[in-house]
Amino acid sequence: MSYGPIQALRGVTIEVNEGEIVVLIGANGAGKTTLVETILGLTRAAVGCIRYMGEDITHKKTEHIVASGICLVPEGRGILPLMTVMENLLLGAYHFKGDVDENLKLTYSLFPVLKERSGQMAGTLSGGEQQMLSVARGLMSRPRLMMLDEPSLGLAPSIVKELFKKISDLNREGYTILLSEQNARQALQCAHRGYVFGTGEIVLSGDAQELIRSSRVQQAYLGGSCE
Amino acid sequence: MEIFVAQIINAIALGSIYALLVTGFNLLVVVGGIFPFAYSHIVVLSMYMCWFAMKVTGNNLLAGILAGIVSGTIFSFLTEPIFRPLAKRQAQLGSFIVAMALALILTEVMAQKLNMGIVISIPQNLQGREALIKFGAATITAGQIATIVGSIVSFLGFFYLLYRTKQGRAFRAMGQSPFSARILGIPIVRTRIYSYLIAGLMGGISAIFLAMAIGTASSSLGDNLALKVMAVAMFAGVGNLGGGLVAALILGLAEGMVLAYLPGDWSQAIAFGMIMIIVMIKPRGLFGTMV
Numbered sequence: 001m002s003y004g005p006i007q008a009l010r011g012v013t014i015e016v017n018e019g020e021i022v023v024l025i026g027a028n029g030a031g032k033t034t035l036v037e038t039i040l041g042l043t044r045a046a047v048g049c050i051r052y053m054g055e056d057i058t059h060k061k062t063e064h065i066v067a068s069g070i071c072l073v074p075e076g077r078g079i080l081p082l083m084t085v086m087e088n089l090l091l092g093a094y095h096f097k098g099d100v101d102e103n104l105k106l107t108y109s110l111f112p113v114l115k116e117r118s119g120q121m122a123g124t125l126s127g128g129e130q131q132m133l134s135v136a137r138g139l140m141s142r143p144r145l146m147m148l149d150e151p152s153l154g155l156a157p158s159i160v161k162e163l164f165k166k167i168s169d170l171n172r173e174g175y176t177i178l179l180s181e182q183n184a185r186q187a188l189q190c191a192h193r194g195y196v197f198g199t200g201e202i203v204l205s206g207d208a209q210e211l212i213r214s215s216r217v218q219q220a221y222l223g224g225s226c227e
Numbered sequence: 228m229e230i231f232v233a234q235i236i237n238a239i240a241l242g243s244i245y246a247l248l249v250t251g252f253n254l255l256v257v258v259g260g261i262f263p264f265a266y267s268h269i270v271v272l273s274m275y276m277c278w279f280a281m282k283v284t285g286n287n288l289l290a291g292i293l294a295g296i297v298s299g300t301i302f303s304f305l306t307e308p309i310f311r312p313l314a315k316r317q318a319q320l321g322s323f324i325v326a327m328a329l330a331l332i333l334t335e336v337m338a339q340k341l342n343m344g345i346v347i348s349i350p351q352n353l354q355g356r357e358a359l360i361k362f363g364a365a366t367i368t369a370g371q372i373a374t375i376v377g378s379i380v381s382f383l384g385f386f387y388l389l390y391r392t393k394q395g396r397a398f399r400a401m402g403q404s405p406f407s408a409r410i411l412g413i414p415i416v417r418t419r420i421y422s423y424l425i426a427g428l429m430g431g432i433s434a435i436f437l438a439m440a441i442g443t444a445s446s447s448l449g450d451n452l453a454l455k456v457m458a459v460a461m462f463a464g465v466g467n468l469g470g471g472l473v474a475a476l477i478l479g480l481a482e483g484m485v486l487a488y489l490p491g492d493w494s495q496a497i498a499f500g501m502i503m504i505i506v507m508i509k510p511r512g513l514f515g516t517m518v
Contacts, residue, residue: 081403083403090396
């Protein structure tokens with residue numbers, strides 16, 4: 001996959017199985033964002049192929065990919081600041097075919113704070129609330145694969161903890177999640193499997209618990225040994 | 228006093244037309260992602276179509292109105308492919324230049340080919356000059372009432388669409404963040420095409436009201452209107468849909484009042500002078516750029 005004139009990813013192969021949380025860890029510029037954006041069809045892969053539920057979606061348009069059940073909670077949240085919380089959520093259900101009101105109720109029950117803020121402009125929410133809104137908006141499409149790009153970025157530690165708990169909860173309810181994170185320890189703790197990115201390539205992969213114990217990951221991302 | 232009220236009504240009618248034009252223009256700025264200089268030229272072309280339809284049907288009112296509205300919608304739709312590559316690259320300056328080229332071509336077509344370049348005059352029955360309300364020396368014409376009521380209905384419809392429907396949310400999302408809109412799976416190209424259709428519809432409607440208000444049309448009207456629409460949009464803050472509406476009414480009132488009470492035709496100089504001062508004091512426009 002190449003991104004503009006610079007090749008951002010080389011020979012990356014990842015796999016996400018239904019019901020899993022898979023985490024991509026790696027430093028800034030390692031290519032995690034490029035990977036999730038390529039899956040969503042925002043960036044085009046020069047070579048290679050993306051398969052989703054047995055279908056080749058490499059060259060499909062973003063709107064069709066979203067309609068088929070993949071959603072992205074982008075880095076920086078991507079909320080629409082001048083629209084209300086509810087309007088943001090309704091936009092998340094743009095391709096949702098079922099009962100949107102029912103869906104909205106369900107989402108509000110998962111994120112009670114958003115219900116309180118329902119009529120408020122999304123731009124007036126705190127950073128943590130905006131991130132929750134972004135996740136909740138993704139859920140409004142009832143995705144089969146939810147991709148979260150750096151969701152913990154810029155959030156206070158206590159909020160990050162709450163966020164990862166939310167992600168685990170969602171997974172327990174059956175959501176399949178692909179999580180891209182720099183916050184390696186917490187991400188790996190809630191994940192099943194992980195891939196460690198170097199610059200544009202995968203340097204290590206495997207079971208999340210094994211990755212936490214791996215000395216290479218500890219040195220590079222977890223600040224040395226935690227013993 | 229009666230004359231003053233009549234002048235105010237006249238100015239509001241004029242302002243309503245500007246407001247329709249500016250709203251269509253702003254929709255193309257916000258959702259279409261272009262700077263649609265040629266929008267007003269398309270509106271004038273629709274006035275020609277209205278006139279032509281009435282001519283061939285023996286001044287049939289309905290035929291004229293339909294022809295104006297439908298042709299406005301279709302012409303606007305037809306220009307979309309021209310701007311598509313530019314909108315995709317968010318090349319707004321480029322789209323401005325292409326739009327100017329389109330405007331020049333349309334102007335020359337109208338000047339050379341339509342009615343052999345002679346100014347067209349709109350049939351009396353569409354103009355609606357007969358007084359509907361009379362008080363003292365002042366009158367309010369059927370055309371003015373139709374324009375004001377028609378504009379209000381159009382705006383209610385438009386803002387309902389924008390703020391209460393799924394399509395409207397998609398429009399606003401595209402205006403606020405094209406990136407977020409894509410991520411949410413909003414079909415970008417199709418949504419842009421819808422914005423051209425809606426803007427064209429509003430353009431067609433304003434073509435009818437312009438025909439009523441001015442009673443004539445010529446090839447030079449496009450440039451004249453385009454400057455005003457552009458200026459009002461800047462005065463309010465480009466892309467600010469609500470602000471554009473208010474600013475258009477202000478321009479209409481200013482122009483109408485100047486025309487009515489000052490000797491000689493200073494309406495343009497004063498209206499544009501006002502806009503110049505506002506933009507100097509508040510470079511982002513009176514209400515700021517906002518979606």
